[in-house]
Amino acid sequence: MKKHTTLQAGNPQTRIKKSLEKSAPIYHFYSQEHLEADLYSNTDQKINNKLIRTLDNVLLLSEGDLVYSMISGQGALVSKEHDHYLFTQNFVKIEPQESISKKYLLYLLNESRKVKKQIELNLQGSLVRKVTISVLKEVVLPPLPNFEKQELLGSLYLNQLRLESLKKRKLGQEHLLMMEKLKGIIDEI
Template sequence: MKMTDLVSFKLGSPQFRIKETLAKEAPLYQMYSQLDLEEDLAGVVSDHQENKQVKTLDDVSTLKTNDLVFSLISGKAALVSPEHAGYLYTQNYLILEPDERLDDKFLLYLLNEDKGIARQLWLGLQGSMVLKYTVKQIKDLKLPKLPSLSKQAAIGQVYLKQKHLQAVKKRQADNELTLQLAKLEEVLKNG
C-alpha cells in the first residue's frame, strides 16, 4: 500500500514568496526549524537559540499541536509539541494526515525507524546533487503490512516514550559531564 492510499499531505509556505512587512497589524511568526523538530521528536524542549521570525500579512502555513510534520531536509518526522504550535512552517516541511486506518504515532515510528522505508528514502536520493527529499518521494513510499489499530497505537506510544527517555538520559549524562569537568577545573586551579 502506498502512502497516498492512507495519508493526505500539506506542504509548507514557500519561504521565498513570503512578503515581510513592518505593518503594526501584521502578525509575527516564529519559523519552525530542524532543531524544533528534533525537540518535538524527543519530547524535550530546551531554551535554545532564537528562531528566525517573520512579520507578514500573507496567508501562511502554521503548525498545530500534534501535527505530524516530516522534514524534507533530514527525512525525520515528529509530532508538534504545544510549544511549537502556531509556528510558521516552510516548503522544507510536510504535514502528514493519516486516515482512520493508520495511527499517527505508528506512522511516525515507521518514517523514523522502519528499515524498508529508510531504504526507499535512501534509494530516492541516489544520483541527486542536493540531498533533499521530494514530496513525490514521500507520497510514493510503500508501507509495510499494517497491524491492527490497537497494535499500531501501542507501538507508537512505546516508541515516543523511548525517544523521550533517550533524550532525558542524554541530557542527564551531558549535565554530569559538565559537572565533572567543572570539578576537574577547580582541582587544577587549587593545585
C-alpha cells in the same frame, strides 16, 4: 502512502512577503531544531527563533501534527510549544487516515528499514539530497497492525526517544559537574 495519507507542503519561504504594518501578525518559522526538540521532547532547550511579520496567508502547524523534514528525512509530532509555527517548503505536514496512528506512522518514517530504503532510492539532488512529496506519496507502507497496537508501538517508540534524551542530558550534566570538580582541584594546586 498516497492511499493512506494527505500530504501538504509548507510555504515557499521566498514568496512570503514581509510586512511593516504593526497590525500584521508575527510568526515563528519551524526549523530542523524545532523538529528535533519535538521528536526528543526537549522543548525546554533554547532555540534561536526566526520570525516574520506578514499579512500573507501562511500555513501553520498545530499541536499533534505529524511533520516531516524534506532535508533530514526525519519526522516528529509538533509539541504545544511549537503550535502555530509557520512551516516552509522544507517540511511536509502528513495527515494519516483515521485507521493509522500518527505515532506509528512517525515510527515507520523514522525507523522502518523498508520505508527508509524506498525513500533513499528516490532521493533527488547531488549535493543536498532532498526528499520530495512525490517520493513520499510512492512509499508503500508495510502491513499495518490494528490501531490499538499501532498506538502502543508508536507510544513505546516516543517514550524510548524521550528516555534516551533524558539519559544524554544527565550524562552531559554529570560531565560538566566533573569538569568543575577537576578545575577546582587544579586551581588548588
